Amino acid sequence: MLRLYGKIFRTGVLTEGIPPASKDEAVEREGARLKAVIDKRFRGSLSIRQVDAGSCNGCELEIHALNNVYYDVERFGVHFVASPRHADILMVTGPVSRHMEAALKRTYEATADPKWVIAVGDCGVCGGEFGVSYASCGAVSNVIPVDLAIAGCPPTPIDLLRGLLSLLSDSVTNQAHG
Amino acid sequence: MNQSKEFVSKNSGRQESIITENLDARAMLDAALRSEGVKILPITPSPLLPADLTEIESEDWGKTAQQASAQNWRWAGAWAEDRGSDLAMNACLEKEGRYLILRTYLPPDEPSLPSHAPYYWAADRAERHIQDLFGIRFIDHPDPKRWIRHQAWDENAYPLRKNFPADGQPPPSTPPDSNYPFLKAHGASVYEIPVGPVHAGIIEPGHFRFQAVGETILHLEERLGYVHKGIEKIAEGRDPLGLVKLAGRVSGDTPVGHSWTACMAMERAAKVEIPLRAAYIRGILAERERVINHLWDLAALCNDVGFAAGYYQFGRLRELWLRENRALFGHRLMMNTLVPGGVSVDVPPDAAGRMQDSTASLRRELDELLPILDANSSLEDRFLTTGVLSSELASALGALGYVGRASGQRFDVRRDVPYSPYESLKVRVPVEVQGDVASRFWVRYKELRAALRLIEQMLAGLPSGDLVSEWRTPKEGAEGFGAVEGWRGEILCYVRFGAGGRISRYYPRDPSVINWPALEKLVLGNIVPDFPVCNKSVNGSYSGHDL
Numbered sequence: 001m002l003r004l005y006g007k008i009f010r011t012g013v014l015t016e017g018i019p020p021a022s023k024d025e026a027v028e029r030e031g032a033r034l035k036a037v038i039d040k041r042f043r044g045s046l047s048i049r050q051v052d053a054g055s056c057n058g059c060e061l062e063i064h065a066l067n068n069v070y071y072d073v074e075r076f077g078v079h080f081v082a083s084p085r086h087a088d089i090l091m092v093t094g095p096v097s098r099h100m101e102a103a104l105k106r107t108y109e110a111t112a113d114p115k116w117v118i119a120v121g122d123c124g125v126c127g128g129e130f131g132v133s134y135a136s137c138g139a140v141s142n143v144i145p146v147d148l149a150i151a152g153c154p155p156t157p158i159d160l161l162r163g164l165l166s167l168l169s170d171s172v173t174n175q176a177h178g
Numbered sequence: 179m180n181q182s183k184e185f186v187s188k189n190s191g192r193q194e195s196i197i198t199e200n201l202d203a204r205a206m207l208d209a210a211l212r213s214e215g216v217k218i219l220p221i222t223p224s225p226l227l228p229a230d231l232t233e234i235e236s237e238d239w240g241k242t243a244q245q246a247s248a249q250n251w252r253w254a255g256a257w258a259e260d261r262g263s264d265l266a267m268n269a270c271l272e273k274e275g276r277y278l279i280l281r282t283y284l285p286p287d288e289p290s291l292p293s294h295a296p297y298y299w300a301a302d303r304a305e306r307h308i309q310d311l312f313g314i315r316f317i318d319h320p321d322p323k324r325w326i327r328h329q330a331w332d333e334n335a336y337p338l339r340k341n342f343p344a345d346g347q348p349p350p351s352t353p354p355d356s357n358y359p360f361l362k363a364h365g366a367s368v369y370e371i372p373v374g375p376v377h378a379g380i381i382e383p384g385h386f387r388f389q390a391v392g393e394t395i396l397h398l399e400e401r402l403g404y405v406h407k408g409i410e411k412i413a414e415g416r417d418p419l420g421l422v423k424l425a426g427r428v429s430g431d432t433p434v435g436h437s438w439t440a441c442m443a444m445e446r447a448a449k450v451e452i453p454l455r456a457a458y459i460r461g462i463l464a465e466r467e468r469v470i471n472h473l474w475d476l477a478a479l480c481n482d483v484g485f486a487a488g489y490y491q492f493g494r495l496r497e498l499w500l501r502e503n504r505a506l507f508g509h510r511l512m513m514n515t516l517v518p519g520g521v522s523v524d525v526p527p528d529a530a531g532r533m534q535d536s537t538a539s540l541r542r543e544l545d546e547l548l549p550i551l552d553a554n555s556s557l558e559d560r561f562l563t564t565g566v567l568s569s570e571l572a573s574a575l576g577a578l579g580y581v582g583r584a585s586g587q588r589f590d591v592r593r594d595v596p597y598s599p600y601e602s603l604k605v606r607v608p609v610e611v612q613g614d615v616a617s618r619f620w621v622r623y624k625e626l627r628a629a630l631r632l633i634e635q636m637l638a639g640l641p642s643g644d645l646v647s648e649w650r651t652p653k654e655g656a657e658g659f660g661a662v663e664g665w666r667g668e669i670l671c672y673v674r675f676g677a678g679g680r681i682s683r684y685y686p687r688d689p690s691v692i693n694w695p696a697l698e699k700l701v702l703g704n705i706v707p708d709f710p711v712c713n714k715s716v717n718g719s720y721s722g723h724d725l
């Protein structure tokens with residue numbers, strides 16, 4: 001037990017830039033802006049339901065990375081939730097495979113209004129490497145309405161943070177879909 | 179034979195004995211087949227080296243598997259090919275480091291073939307994949323219901339036939355596959371839990387149908403195919419670089435492994451030898467891929483049993499390596515680093531120095547974490563005796579990578595069918611025998627350390643020279659076979675070129691294809707709440723399986 005505590009103690013809180021060598025300015029800057037918007041619009045809490053609609057799983061790895069100690073997206077009030085019923089945002093990856101089309105539509109319907117949809121990754125944005133075929137519907141917007149596209153193959157965690165922020169800034173003055 | 183001699187001179191005595199056994203293994207199988215009246219036509223020299231290629235009559239297809247199974251050949255994969263006038267069907271077997279590819283030809287109209295599934299568990303879904311995409315009927319298949327096909331195309335349409343256009347004729351919207359005939363359990367107090375395709379976490383889609391009594395899992399049936407994206411079809415017509423790009427996205431956690439296997443198959447088909455420096459750099463990239471994925475799954479396994487400190491520590495170490503990947507190779511997951519004929523990234527001395535440092539520092543961190551993990555009784559409580567895959571089952575399935583090696587299966591392509599640069603390196607392959615979640619956890623921990631040692635060996639021995647060899651367009655019909663030990667285990671790939679150096683057939687076999695069925699068995703008798711950690715300890719790729 002002592003060893004564990006020692007390791008935790010020595011590792012320190014990397015998220016807040018301690019020790020200084022690990023300070024990641026880009027995370028801090030984007031994150032702080034994000035937090036301000038979420039505080040204003042959602043009283044400090046924003047729930048995201050991630051849906052892999054046909055991805056190669058590369059995008060999922062980077063979305064996961066948002067939760068590691070360096071990005072720690074939860075400190076900005078952003079949570080990934082288990083059910084679309086609890087979500088404000090659907091974050092959808094992949095070209096939508098035809099076999100996931102119905103499941104994606106149902107997930108969208110199950111999400112309460114107001115809701116936003118973020119298409120993540122080149123595949124989700126435009127079909128990417130896979131495009132449209134007998135097996136793939138291509139972009140997410142071919143299947144459900146999309147409010148924001150975050151391109152990249154896959155987008156980095158910083159790209160994802162920036163994207164989340166831009167979605168909320170735009171919608172501050174607009175009515176949400178639904 | 180010449181090739182074998184070369185291996186012997188370069189390698190240890192152990193290799194020599196393997197090669198003699200190889201000849202025996204092949205000779206024994208051939209003898210058994212002949213005594214069964216099977217006509218065998220070995221193609222020499224094999225166009226699929228290092229694999230042997232043997233043609234047999236279609237009516238002998240099942241008999242051949244029966245004999246091979248009796249002699250403990252491992253069933254490694256199958257693929258078909260539409261050649262216009264006929265269909266070619268291939269199955270890949272392996273024993274003692276020797277690959278043998280069986281091939282037969284079928285008429286395009288109503289083709290049928292005796293199934294391998296009665297003799298090989300691993301052949302079950304692979305044949306159904308072919309049945310759905312090529313329309314080949316497998317006689318005596320124990321469970322011939324659809325597999326990769328849901329409702330996006332008609333039962334009588336076969337997307338991998340050449341006359342099926344890549345765009346297909348999909349319905350305006352694809353209905354869910356709601357009438358798939360799952361096995362039903364009957365009886366008092368048995369209940370069903372359907373899970374997915376959309377799961378609760380940030381994870382790929384698939385469906386699991388549990389039958390449980392109380393908390394105990396009585397039966398599990400997997401239903402995959404949700405992320406089928408038509409990879410085999412859209413590969414057709416690509417140029418070699420285009421194929422490498424696609425291969426790097428077969429499974430996003432394995433861009434190096436899959437693009438290497440595809441490059442290897444194409445390079446063999448085109449008779450292009452890559453520079454030794456490029457081979458070393460591929461090796462470094464592949465071992466780094468092993469490191470980041472093992473770190474991530476060790477993190478996730480800790481998380482699944484509520485050990486948050488382990489999750490954050492391993493996740494932190496992984497992120498450091500992702501950042502270093504970005505700094506050194508331009509991409510956090512090392513996508514787009516391989517090209518046909520070599521690599522597109524270099525390792526200049528400062529990069530090598532940096533990797534030496536990060537390797538040493540990761541080892542120090544692991545040294546510190548090991549006693550912490552060891553002393554953590556909650557890890558032990560949850561990992562030990564959970565999700566046991568017996569050595570017998572692992573062997574019957576031909577389980578690959580850490581799933582096989584945690585259950586006593588020793589095979590590792592890097593050591594047993596060595597390819598450059600591993601043929602001149604010392605590859606240590608850790609093996610455990612209990613077959614539980616703990617074994618899979620510790621095998622991966624040990625593989626991680628072995629990978630660090632390999633990275634150091636490769637950095638120290640990195641030869642000078644070019645990064646890419648000039649590409650030579652292979653002639654129409656040229657074919658090639660590749661086998662690489664990815665972080666999940668053996669990846670196989672078959673490639674055939676058409677006119678103008680374009681791809682006419684690409685089949686990547688991710689290790690997940692073989693390992694997914696293991697999960698159905700190893701969860702039996704466990705409690706439902708242990709399913710996530712069992713699943714994570716296998717960590718099959720949905721995308722790599724569904725294609």
Ligand code: SF4
Nearest residue numbers: 056058121122123153
């Ligand atoms: S954008 Fe790239 S990483 Fe994301 S699903 Fe598509 S191919 Fe994979």
